[in-house]
Amino acid sequence: EIVMTQSPATLSVSPGERATLSCRASQSVSNNFAWYQQKPGQAPRLLIYGASTRATGIPARFSGSGSGTEFSLTISSLQSEDFAVYYCQQYHNWPRNTFGQGTRLEIK
Amino acid sequence: QVQLQESGPGLVKPSDTLSLTCAVSGYSISSRNWWGWIRQPPGKGLEWIGYIYYSGSTYYNPSLKSRVTMSVDTSKNQFSLKLSSVTAVDTAVYYCARTGSYNYFDYWGQGTLVTVSS
Numbered sequence: 001e002i003v004m005t006q007s008p009a010t011l012s013v014s015p016g017e018r019a020t021l022s023c024r025a026s027q028s029v030s031n032n033f034a035w036y037q038q039k040p041g042q043a044p045r046l047l048i049y050g051a052s053t054r055a056t057g058i059p060a061r062f063s064g065s066g067s068g069t070e071f072s073l074t075i076s077s078l079q080s081e082d083f084a085v086y087y088c089q090q091y092h093n094w095p096r097n098t099f100g101q102g103t104r105l106e107i108k
Numbered sequence: 109q110v111q112l113q114e115s116g117p118g119l120v121k122p123s124d125t126l127s128l129t130c131a132v133s134g135y136s137i138s139s140r141n142w143w144g145w146i147r148q149p150p151g152k153g154l155e156w157i158g159y160i161y162y163s164g165s166t167y168y169n170p171s172l173k174s175r176v177t178m179s180v181d182t183s184k185n186q187f188s189l190k191l192s193s194v195t196a197v198d199t200a201v202y203y204c205a206r207t208g209s210y211n212y213f214d215y216w217g218q219g220t221l222v223t224v225s226s
Contacts, residue, residue: 034212043203043216044154055214087154094211095142095167099154 002026002093006086006100012108013078021073021103023088028068032092035064035073038102039084047086048073075105083107110135112204112217120198120224126191130204130217137185138162142207145178145189147200148219155200159207160187194224 003026013019025033031051036044046055048064051071061076075082088100116128130143137143145157158168160178168176172191180187191198201219208214 032210036213043205043219044213045216046208046212046214049208049210049212049214089154089212091211095156095159096169097156097211099156101153 001096002029002090002098004088004090004098004100006088006103008103009101010104010106012106014108015078015080017078017108019075019078019082019105021086021105023066023071023073023100025069025071025090029090029092031067032090032094033064033066033071034089034091035062036087036089037082037084038087044087078105080107110206110215112206112215114202114204114217114220116220116222118221118223120194120222121226122195122224123193126189126194126198126202126222126224128189128202128204128220128222129186130188131184131186132206133185135206135215137180137187138182142167142211143180143187144205144207144213146203146205146213147198148203149197149200157189157191157202196224198222199224 005024007022033051035048038044052064085102091097111133113131120126142159144159160166175192177190203219204217205213206215
């Protein structure tokens, strides 16, 4: 099983500032990688797929980068609605895709 | 607009079978997508349960494979999940979702909380 490890577990950032979240795969997943955002009481929402392609309707302040085993999600200027939990996922080993444990982005 | 909606009992007794259905609207379940179930225990992360194709082909998470059965009903544009011999560790929010072109999950249902308790 490919293990996805996210860091940090919690990230405290002020509105308007930049946030960078990281995810590491235990083996290469090429660019078969996605980011999701989950707000309390809601389903996850696809943000990024293919490591760097924004999903439909996702604002340009969200950007993804990386390939192989190291990935990052950057939110350029945090808005109040961006504070949530973020999950990474590899689908390189589909159907045995796996998620990271999540990073909680909180208001500083 | 693709929409998915889970339905089923919110409370299941230990050792019983959990049964959920996912109704899909705005999109044909017979299109070239896999359909999945994912669960999330309270306060924890996401775990995939399995996938089904409109033809009935399935993939199950090896850790749950002995207890999981998924089925599809193309006439009703819906698919279903059965999880047998449940225990408290199966208490979770259960989501159904559609896989996109490269098997990430692009559309999700709102989720339904299933509690296993006597």
